[in-house]
Amino acid sequence: MVAITSPQFKANAKAALADPNLQQALTHVRHNFIERRAASAVALPEFEALRDSSRDIKNHTLANLDLYLEAYEEKVTEAGGHVHYAETGEEARDLILSICRKAGARTVTKGKTMIGEEIEINEHLEAAGIEPIETDLGEYIIQLRHEPPSHIIAPAVHLTQKQVEDDFRRAHTHLDPNRDLSEARELLAEARGILRQRFLEADVGITGANFLIAETGTSVIVTNEGNGDLTQILPRVHIVLASIEKVVPTLEDVSQILRVLARSATGQEMSTYTTFSTGPRRRDDPDGPDEYHVVILDNGRSEMLGSQFQDMLRCIRCAACLNHCPVYQEIGGHAYGWVYPGPMGAVLTPKLIGVDKAGNLPNASTFCGRCEAVCPMRIPLPNMMRHWREREFERHLQPATYRTGLGVWAFLARRPRLYQFATGIAMRVLGNLGHRRGRFRALPLAGGWTKYRDLPAPAGKTFQEQWKEKQRALKGREA
């Protein structure tokens, strides 16, 4: 069971800032993703128009989601596949478990699926005596470490190469202990060798889906390693785990969104493998699964429709918002305390596990707006974090000092004269006190600020006072 540690966000963040391995690993997030995305966006003159187009496609689909789901289901059935619906994570797990049991599964290979993390499918398969094997290199590494992913497309981005080497030596005890693993290339080759055998043995393969296409009843996965493909073509049974909002109408529509997906995620023009799967193997096919199942999960998403959070259902999980977030860049993904980190997680997590547990996440934002600026689906993430803050306030979930402080400020802000009077006094006092140094190293009630940086001393007058003086001076000159 992956423990939810979102309520301890502040302690998590503090620990993350003091973790030298994590800080070293995060330097790659701070540079590579950002520079690569920017370069590939600039290289395609239609990029901004494609973002608009992608947003519009998803908006249209969400407004007709019931009809597109029905159309999709009809096509899957026509192709010989099975569609199962699950309202909750528990229902989805039961469905998957019963398909695996019916297939007599001993081992299950898995492509990367965030919904699999959301419903903790691995833990439940293990409890039922079925061994789940993560096959994405990053997922494989964190499975060895019994950790959740720290990033939605680069699950092991929080680790250094040395840590991975140590894990492989610990886990792969049947190999020569003196083997050379000093290069990333050697680590990859070792994982490839071990997983190749597991691919060939597996009874069931579980993948996620980047898209479900209503026109053809097709599930689409996007990968670079090819692990998702080996997961879905080698075992006898292929299970696709997807949430309701993954549906898009047509092949043309998915092509619009694919053009912004990889560019926003890794800066590639296209990921190496984009695979369209429709039903089980056909009569003359020499390979592919005999059975094809799609488990469609709601888990609270339908409630986001028609609400302030509907736009979040456009998310295609590219992780651009994580990569560009100054908070994520400093603390990584684990501090967020559940499956989805960064700005998209700050909006989604309170919906999925409750604002009482995840209320800290929408507060972990400077509202700098970079997430919205880079979101390929133009999701107004800061606005939605603001909605969560409001809900948190309405439900009296913040600490008393915070509420009292806000109350005092609100009392003053509603009385402009009193506000000007009070701030005027405060600015004069602070201005005089800080006059000599020009800054404060410590201030009562502002320890949270001054602990990490100095507070610049005010000019001695409020902005409004200075504005009035300037206006007066200007008028004097004109006259």
Added chain:
Amino acid sequence: MSGRDGTIGARAAILGKIRRQLGVTAEDPKRNAAVDARLTRAPKGVVPARGQLDAAGRIALFTEKMEKASASVARVTNVEAIPTAVAEYLRAHNLPAAVRMGEDALLNALPWQKTSIEVSHGASEGSDAVGLSHAVAAVAESGTLVLTSGADNPTTLNFLPATHIVAVEAAAIAGDFEAVWAQLRKRYGKGVLPRTVNMVSGPSRSADIEQKLQLGAHGPKDLHVIIVG
């Protein structure tokens, strides 16, 4: 299927919740018309100008993009030259003179006996070093091969052998994805796809360890494209 009743209950509950939240009905003729129209007409949206080139331009762009993604590209004038081109590639890369391929009509009809290459047929079982496939199409815009599953070109050949050689006819290199969809609809019918359509834009790779790009994660380490014509 176990839990059939349960899943039908869940289906009705989810669709019902979606309709309630959206404040809509399933019968609304306007909504149904809009959905039918989109599924039938499949509007194209924004198609980048970069792929809108003549045949020579498309081949050049496709080659450039493929090479940028660490694939190698060769060009031969006619299909009969494919076996020699494959043999040359195998020799240059110190690979055994053996390839595995499906029952593809074009590849099957070639004069393999003129080379020393041993050809075996069928899906890959994981022990073959080199897979050979015939792509139905390619996309110049992004440097992407399009392969479809079936007895002619088994999907396992695209992923299990460490080296994948793919022949594609120059005339099949389209400017954009939309042109490929139009072609597949003509071949398979509207709303129908083969079991698997693989879009391949280079050899397999991973950057999961400190974001260092490594080729040959789970799929082929080497991808070699032979453009024919």
